[in-house]
Amino acid sequence: MSQLTDLSYLRSLTGGANDKMIKYIRMFLTGAPISMQQMDLYLVSKDYSGLRQTAHALKPQLGYFGAKGSEELVKEIERLSGDQVDVDRIPGLLESFRKQYDIISTELEASLKELEK
Amino acid sequence: MSNKTLVYIVDDEPLQRELLKDHLSKMPAYEIHDFPTGEECLAAAKVRQPEIVFMDYNLNSQVKDAMDGIDALKELKNIYPELEVVMISGQDKIEVAVNTMKYGAFDYIVKGEGAFLRAEKAIFNIYRYKKMAGSASRYKKLMVLFGIGMLLMIILVIFLQTKGYIRSSPGWV
Numbered sequence: 540m541s542q543l544t545d546l547s548y549l550r551s552l553t554g555g556a557n558d559k560m561i562k563y564i565r566m567f568l569t570g571a572p573i574s575m576q577q578m579d580l581y582l583v584s585k586d587y588s589g590l591r592q593t594a595h596a597l598k599p600q601l602g603y604f605g606a607k608g609s610e611e612l613v614k615e616i617e618r619l620s621g622d623q624v625d626v627d628r629i630p631g632l633l634e635s636f637r638k639q640y641d642i643i644s645t646e647l648e649a650s651l652k653e654l655e656k
Numbered sequence: 657m658s659n660k661t662l663v664y665i666v667d668d669e670p671l672q673r674e675l676l677k678d679h680l681s682k683m684p685a686y687e688i689h690d691f692p693t694g695e696e697c698l699a700a701a702k703v704r705q706p707e708i709v710f711m712d713y714n715l716n717s718q719v720k721d722a723m724d725g726i727d728a729l730k731e732l733k734n735i736y737p738e739l740e741v742v743m744i745s746g747q748d749k750i751e752v753a754v755n756t757m758k759y760g761a762f763d764y765i766v767k768g769e770g771a772f773l774r775a776e777k778a779i780f781n782i783y784r785y786k787k788m789a790g791s792a793s794r795y796k797k798l799m800v801l802f803g804i805g806m807l808l809m810i811i812l813v814i815f816l817q818t819k820g821y822i823r824s825s826p827g828w829v
Contacts, residue, residue, distance in 0.1 A: 548769055552679070559678060566671040574717075589720065595746050596669050596717035599767040603675070 543639060544646045545605025552603075557654045564647050564654075567600055571644075575637060578616070582629060590629070591620040604647065609639045660687035662704065663779075666697045666728065667712040667744065668719070672767065676710060676744075679772040680779075693719060694728025698735075705736055708782060710775060711761075713745035713752065726759060733760040742778045744771065 546560065553559040574597045581590035594617035601610040616632050619625050663686045667673040673690045680688055689706075691697040694715050701709075709732060713725040729741050743756040746767045753764040762785075763778045765771050816822045 552675070552772065563671060563675065566674060570669070570671055592714060592717045595714060596672075599746050599771075600669070600671055602768055603671075 542646055543606050543608060543642050544650070546650060548605060549603055561651060561654050563603070564651050567604060568644060568647055571597065571600070571640065575633075575640065578633060581620075582633065587620040587623050587626065591617050594620065601643075604643070606639070606643050609636060609643060612636045612639065661685055661708065661779075662706040663688045664697055664701065664706040664709045665690040666692075666694055666709065666715065666725070668692050668715050668717050668722065669712075672712070676772060676775060680775065683776075686779075694723040694725065694731075697728060698731055701732060701735065701739075706739065708779060709739065709741045710765075711741050711743050713743055713747065713756065726756065729756065729759050729761055740782045742775065742782075744775075 549560055549563060553563075574593050577593045578590055578597075581587070581593065594613050598610055598613045598617060601607075601613060612632055612635060616629055616636070619629055619632070663680060665673055665676050665680075665688060667676070667690070670692070673692070677688050677690050680686055689700065691700065694711070697709065697711075700706075711725045711729055711732075715725050715728065716722040725743060725745075729743065732739055732741055737760075740762040741760065742763045742765060743753075743761045744765045744767060745752060748766045756764050762782055763774075765774045765778065813822070
């Protein structure tokens with residue numbers, strides 16, 4: 540199975556500096572679950588403005604780690620909650636993103652181990 | 657006091673802030689400080705004026721009632737009209753960019769892979785713009801002085817003519 544993440548952009552941005560890559564991956568792994576939790580809460584309370592805002596903030600971060608497919612998913616969540624159309628699709632999209640994030644975090648944890656060697 | 661250019665970065669996303677800060681810190685000419693909210697940036701700017709500010713458009717993903725980027729931009733420009741603010745956003749909508757320019761932003765950068773190079777380029781463009789504005793202002797002053805000089809010369813010639821010290825036509829014609 541092909542990987543969901545690709546660290547080549549981050550590698551070129553940091554000039555291959557492992558310490559910086561480790562720092563950014565750790566920051567993402569700390570921040571992203573909080574954002575997902577926030578999105579769940581916003582969805583439950585039907586606060587679509589908050590949901591759009593959180594999805595909007597998370598979206599570019601996924602791109603930095605090469606998770607383009609997930610970036611598109613979050614972009615769609617942002618669009619639907621921003622326009623408040625087809626909001627009944629949002630729970631399914633969030634669920635798909637959660638599953639993808641589980642894979643992303645596993646891949647990034649493995650990358651961290653490699654970088655820390 | 658250092659001679660470095662003071663740059664402020666305002667973004668509510670820690671990773672985004674850190675990435676831009678690290679990228680710009682590669683250049684030793686900049687002293688960079690970062691803030692998670694517009695309110696904190698404004699408080700710091702009142703104490704020490706930055707030359708350039710990179711401001712996120714949406715600043716309320718963490719703190720819901722936080723000031724947004726446009727309001728922070730307006731306040732900064734109100735305090736320091738000459739300060740250059742570069743807006744950053746995940747939105748690639750043209751109307752968002754136009755809106756920021758309307759309130760005096762120097763440039764608008766869409767978050768993503770090209771954003772960090774664009775930020776570097778924005779600083780370069782700010783310097784180039786300031787240099788050009790300085791040259792234009794010097795040129796304007798020079799033109800005004802030249803105009804005054806010409807006017808004085810005409811007045812002198814008219815005065816000398818009326819007093820009969822000089823003739824309308826030169827003697828050799």
